[in-house]
Amino acid sequence: MPAARPDRTRLACRAAALAVAAALALVPLARVDGPLRAALAWLAVLGLLLAAGAAWPLPSLLGPALVALLAEHTVVLLDGGDQVDAAAPLVGAGLLLYAELACWAQEARPAVRDEPAVTRARLAVLAACLAAALGLGAVLLLAAGLPGGDGLTRLGVGVVAATLSLGLLAAVARRTATRRR
Amino acid sequence: MTRRPAPKIAAYAGVAAVALLAGLALGRPEPVAVAAPLAVLVVAGLAAARDPELEVDATADRDRAIVGDQVVVEVRLRADRPVDRLELLLVVPPGLEGPSGPGRPWAAAVRLAAGEERTVPVTLGCRRWGAYRLGDLHLRAHDRFRLLTWEQRLDLRAPLKVFPEPQALRALVRPLETQVSTGNQVSRHRGEGIEFADIRPFLPGDRPRSINWRATARRGAPWVNERHPERTTDVVLFLDSFVDVHGERGSTLDLAVGAAASLAAAYLRQRDRVGLVGFGGFVQWLQPGSGQAALYRLLDTLMETQVFATVAWKGIRHLPPRTLPPKALIVALTPLLDERAVAALFDLLARGYDLAVVEVSPLAGAPAVGGGGLRRSPPEGQWEPLARRLWALERETLRHRYQRLGAAVVEWTEDAHLQQVLLEIEACRRHARIAPG
Numbered sequence: 001m002p003a004a005r006p007d008r009t010r011l012a013c014r015a016a017a018l019a020v021a022a023a024l025a026l027v028p029l030a031r032v033d034g035p036l037r038a039a040l041a042w043l044a045v046l047g048l049l050l051a052a053g054a055a056w057p058l059p060s061l062l063g064p065a066l067v068a069l070l071a072e073h074t075v076v077l078l079d080g081g082d083q084v085d086a087a088a089p090l091v092g093a094g095l096l097l098y099a100e101l102a103c104w105a106q107e108a109r110p111a112v113r114d115e116p117a118v119t120r121a122r123l124a125v126l127a128a129c130l131a132a133a134l135g136l137g138a139v140l141l142l143a144a145g146l147p148g149g150d151g152l153t154r155l156g157v158g159v160v161a162a163t164l165s166l167g168l169l170a171a172v173a174r175r176t177a178t179r180r181r
Numbered sequence: 182m183t184r185r186p187a188p189k190i191a192a193y194a195g196v197a198a199v200a201l202l203a204g205l206a207l208g209r210p211e212p213v214a215v216a217a218p219l220a221v222l223v224v225a226g227l228a229a230a231r232d233p234e235l236e237v238d239a240t241a242d243r244d245r246a247i248v249g250d251q252v253v254v255e256v257r258l259r260a261d262r263p264v265d266r267l268e269l270l271l272v273v274p275p276g277l278e279g280p281s282g283p284g285r286p287w288a289a290a291v292r293l294a295a296g297e298e299r300t301v302p303v304t305l306g307c308r309r310w311g312a313y314r315l316g317d318l319h320l321r322a323h324d325r326f327r328l329l330t331w332e333q334r335l336d337l338r339a340p341l342k343v344f345p346e347p348q349a350l351r352a353l354v355r356p357l358e359t360q361v362s363t364g365n366q367v368s369r370h371r372g373e374g375i376e377f378a379d380i381r382p383f384l385p386g387d388r389p390r391s392i393n394w395r396a397t398a399r400r401g402a403p404w405v406n407e408r409h410p411e412r413t414t415d416v417v418l419f420l421d422s423f424v425d426v427h428g429e430r431g432s433t434l435d436l437a438v439g440a441a442a443s444l445a446a447a448y449l450r451q452r453d454r455v456g457l458v459g460f461g462g463f464v465q466w467l468q469p470g471s472g473q474a475a476l477y478r479l480l481d482t483l484m485e486t487q488v489f490a491t492v493a494w495k496g497i498r499h500l501p502p503r504t505l506p507p508k509a510l511i512v513a514l515t516p517l518l519d520e521r522a523v524a525a526l527f528d529l530l531a532r533g534y535d536l537a538v539v540e541v542s543p544l545a546g547a548p549a550v551g552g553g554g555l556r557r558s559p560p561e562g563q564w565e566p567l568a569r570r571l572w573a574l575e576r577e578t579l580r581h582r583y584q585r586l587g588a589a590v591v592e593w594t595e596d597a598h599l600q601q602v603l604l605e606i607e608a609c610r611r612h613a614r615i616a617p618g
Contacts, residue, residue, distance in 0.1 A: 024580060059188050061186070061189065061194035063191065063195045066192060066193075070199070070203075070216065073211075073215065074207070074211075077209060077212075088214040089215075092215040092217065092219075093218065095215060095216075095221060096218045099192070103189050104327075107381075111285075113288065114266070114271075114288065115289070115290045115292075117556040118266050118292045121292055122266070125265075125325055125326065133218030136217050137212075137215065137217065138214075141210055141211070141396070144214075154368055158205050162204070166198055169197060169224065177268065
């Protein structure tokens with residue numbers, strides 16, 4: 001077996017996750033001014049703390065950390081007016097990267113030595129996910145920019161799409177209950 | 182296998198739901214674009230996940246080893262479906278040392294393609310004697326997106342017996358009495374043999390070759406040589422397993438078991454019959470036997486020895502009569518700490534057995550105080566030295582009581598070789614006489 005360094009893997013994942021979370025939390029601050037910036041700073045600090053907690057010993061903080069970081073971007077989005085934010089796919093990919101790195105840090109137990117093929121496969125899957133996330137975000141933004149229908153129609157389509165998405169999520173998640181075979 | 186969802190499923194689904202609702206409420210596509218990858222990952226990952234089909238087997242390269250040896254456990258894996266990450270955790274029993282350190286489980290993660298077979302070797306060092314069962318293996322498989330885990334525990338039960346390292350013994354404790362069958366032990370009786378014993382006048386029926394011509398010529402009448410015959414002996418190793426005191430370099434039970442194994446091998450080499458009595462909370466015995474089969478039987482029984490705490494009184498009467506044959510030499514290996522073992526030894530002496538006691542010292546490792554073998558650790562309280570001295574005096578008195586009854590008792594400290602102890606016992610027995618009264 002290869003002489004892996006599980007502690008190093010865990011440390012690297014945590015550091016990378018924190019770096020991504022810091023970027024996600026601090027970049028929106030540069031896009032606003034005035035009192036909103038101060039308010040956003042508090043939100044950024046909260047998001048960073050939650051993100052650090054999720055990458056360290058509290059994996060249950062992953063959801064709240066993602067919501068806090070997402071909320072920060074949503075606030076910036078509202079402050080920016082009606083213009084479509086082209087950076088949204090990047091933010092989505094960043095959130096996914098942070099979450100996966102935090103989960104990887106939890107998964108890399110010091111006692112378990114991963115063979116290089118496992119690490120390489122994980123990196124490849126992560127890279128593919130990021131590329132797919134960027135592409136998906138871009139496609140969604142482009143689709144939203146397509147002309148067609150009035151406001152009510154678009155709202156109806158959105159409601160149906162959201163309902164279907166949530167239903168699909170719930171249906172798939174229901175399969176994940178602990179099961180003995 | 183037990184399938185468990187990863188905690189991130191709930192987090193991803195929750196964030197995706199919040200973002201979808203936010204996008205809907207605000208009428209903006211950006212939150213949806215941000216959260217859609219999370220939702221797609223969950224849906225696609227769960228839809229693509231399949232239960233792994235694994236075949237696992239573990240074997241050790243041998244089932245017997247000696248302390249200090251290395252045993253290789255091979256974990257063979259075969260996957261019918263690809264497994265992106267398979268964690269293996271092999272529980273290393275106390276007494277063995279895995280690659281991660283003594284008593285710590287060995288763990289690794291591998292990736293298996295569909296139909297791939299893999300053999301993962303794990304080298305374990307044997308640090309302590311004993312009977313072990315290897316193969317307590319925990320498996321945890323992950324899917325490609327780490328959304329689900331499958332866990333399974335396998336108990337593959339590969340037996341391993343680790344024997345103590347045998348000590349070279351050049352001289353053993355000689356029994357007072359021998360048995361009737363021919364062996365290598367010079368009997369105290371007279372008869373046909375090699376060792377010269379005495380001369381006596383010729384009697385009808387004596388063989389002419391026994392005539393001592395020199396004595397005959399000197400005395401004017403035929404005299405013959407008398408010789409000591411070579412006979413076998415029955416040796417019973419009495420192992421006290423009531424108490425185990427751990428010192429800096431091992432425990433009293435470790436020393437006693439190692440000594441018992443060495444003594445058994447040495448006695449059996451000279452064609453004696455050797456039996457075993459494991460006298461403790463769990464009493465086990467082996468009737469005296471000879472040969473290589475007896476040695477393996479005895480070692481196997483020795484390896485099962487363990488301290489089993491009980492307050493039930495145990496005595497010699499718990500043993501089958503044939504376990505302790507008449508005229509047998511009983512070599513007791515005991516720390517002389519438990520009253521039941523102490524009483525059993527007195528009982529054996531009262532029944533007329535030939536007894537030699539190797540007292541495996543529970544005081545080993547501490548510096549000596551004075552000249553009387555009294556030992557003391559650094560002062561922890563004003564009463565501790567006094568208590569230790571009183572205790573040592575009690576033990577001295579106990580030894581003296583055995584010696585008055587004709588048993589040789591020698592204290593065996595960790596720094597002494599077993600051979601030295603046996604020579605001391607032999608020297609004691611040479612001059613020992615049962616005290617009157």
